[in-house]
Amino acid sequence: MPEKGKILVYGYGNPGRQDDGLGAAFISRLEQWIAENHFQHVDTDTNYQLNIEDAAAIHPYDEVVFVDASVEDIHDFDFSEVKPDNAKVEFTMHAVSPAFVIDLCRKIYGKSPKARLLHIKGYEWEFEERLTPQACDNLDKAFDFLINYLKTND
């Protein structure tokens, strides 16, 4: 059980599909930063995609930040609140959304953490384990942003 006030940063996506690996790359960099800076109040997790058991994984936390690659029409990254009451039921098990996980968590455990989504713009999705240069740039910007956010909330 995490200590009170802890934040979970959870990246997801398939690193074998180029920019779909942004979430995992973000977590890898964040773990290194946490170790180097002896940052105490952040836990990390990563997986290919979100799924129903993540409702159990997130429920002890006060806050969770999901990190995912995005195909949406955004410039470099977007940071937004995830509200459980706008959860849509996704039809494939590949695509359980953060809102779904939060909603399921709330219905099972009676509460859910405050949740935010860090969407990082990606461009290519082929069988290759390498981020595109533009995605790397976006990752840098998103990383700097979240570090400031975490420090502010420390």
Place this chain on the structure above:
Amino acid sequence: MSRKITIEPVTRVEGHGKVTIHMDDLGNVTQSRLHIVEFRGFERFVQGRPYWEAPVLVQRLCGICPVSHHLAAAKALDVIVGAGTGDGLSPTGEKMRRLMHYGQMFQSHSLHFFHLSAPDFLFGIDGDPAVRNIIGIALTRPELAVQGVMMRKFGQEIIRATAGKKIHGTGAIPGGINKHLTLEEKNEFLHGADPLNADKMVNWASEAIEFFKNYYAANKSFIENFAHFPSNHLSLVRKDGALDLYHGVLRAVDAEGKKVLNDVDYQEYNQYIEEEVRPWSYMKFPYLKHLGKEKGWYRVGPLARLNTADFIPTPLAQKEFEAFKALTHGKPNNHCLLTHYARLIETLHAAEMIRELLNDDDLLKGELVVKGTKQKEGVGLIEAPRGTLFHHYRINDHDQIEMANLIVSTTNNNEPMNRSVNFVAKEIMTGKDVITEGMMNAVEVAIRAYDPCLSCATHALGKMPLEITLVNSENQVIDRKRSFS
């Protein structure tokens, strides 16, 4: 005016697909097809890569069943490094892999039942789609939702302990495994705080079977008349005929139980299995060569496995197996919806196997890797949650992969899935003026019974809303609606 109804994509299956239902002027269903776009790019992608990378590379195929691909590739490479054809590993190597595999089977089957199937059983296939999902279960039967979440979590933790990590696991390597289980991990899985321990998982798996049996008893006629048709059934079985999801010989039986493929060595699978190309689908249609295209197609997966196996080598699952076999007086079961029953029996078997393996000290110590005389070619077969998965590699003198062929479970089930769609469409849509959401879902219920992983089959990222398009015979869209999402 004749009509063509398109359901795109199929909901609640992995990835996405499209169902097209053709109707004539009188409202009769004349033809139904499940379209899946298959790209064979992955086999080309691994060409030129060092062979030892394959067990990790193949996990790029799919984020749902990476463990099955990981193990099937490792089994093929066991042959290449001279470690035998699946039964030549060290006891530690084989048992660690089996633990990983049964963890995968347990979590995948649990997810399918609680997330995908149970909503149809609880709320009816024509129930309100707004609640016909796991969120609806969480609201009405929260204990079931918790059960589903925790069973999936337990299986995932087994995978993490054996494969090393959640993403791109590295546990299985050519000739064996790269780690032991720790004593702490063993104790946690066996005696962890409720509910995350092996005994609880066995109990919950048994309860899930009771849940389905009750549903079956109350809906016997519906289940037995839904998409039932005779077929061949194919799977691995242990050499003594036992259900074995990790290794064995290849067996197929016909609809009456006669063996039509008699426990053959899967290294020679291409002597027995052919893949047919049809112009309207990119996904191939495998069949048993000696029976031909018309009579040689087969099912794979939980129903097929319980039809080919003679017994299950764990006591609780064996008891359920006997009850299951009694339904058809020992003959193969050809009822599409009883695939769910078979899947739950396998879930119980997986839980029992996990508990049995965790009590085996070979997991904690012993030789990890075995190697012998290198070979140029190897085939790895495994019973993935969705059915038999084939990986075949050939390497060159520089240890690079020069040929790869994969037949995934969903491809093996291509023909029976199409027949199921056609069966259901004719039963429920013929003569109807209005196609309701419940009717559409009935078609999808037939597909979901096979738990198809379209991401594996298509090697594509699947993420689309459900869209239904109604087109006339001149390809004019006369109606389009987006279903609940």
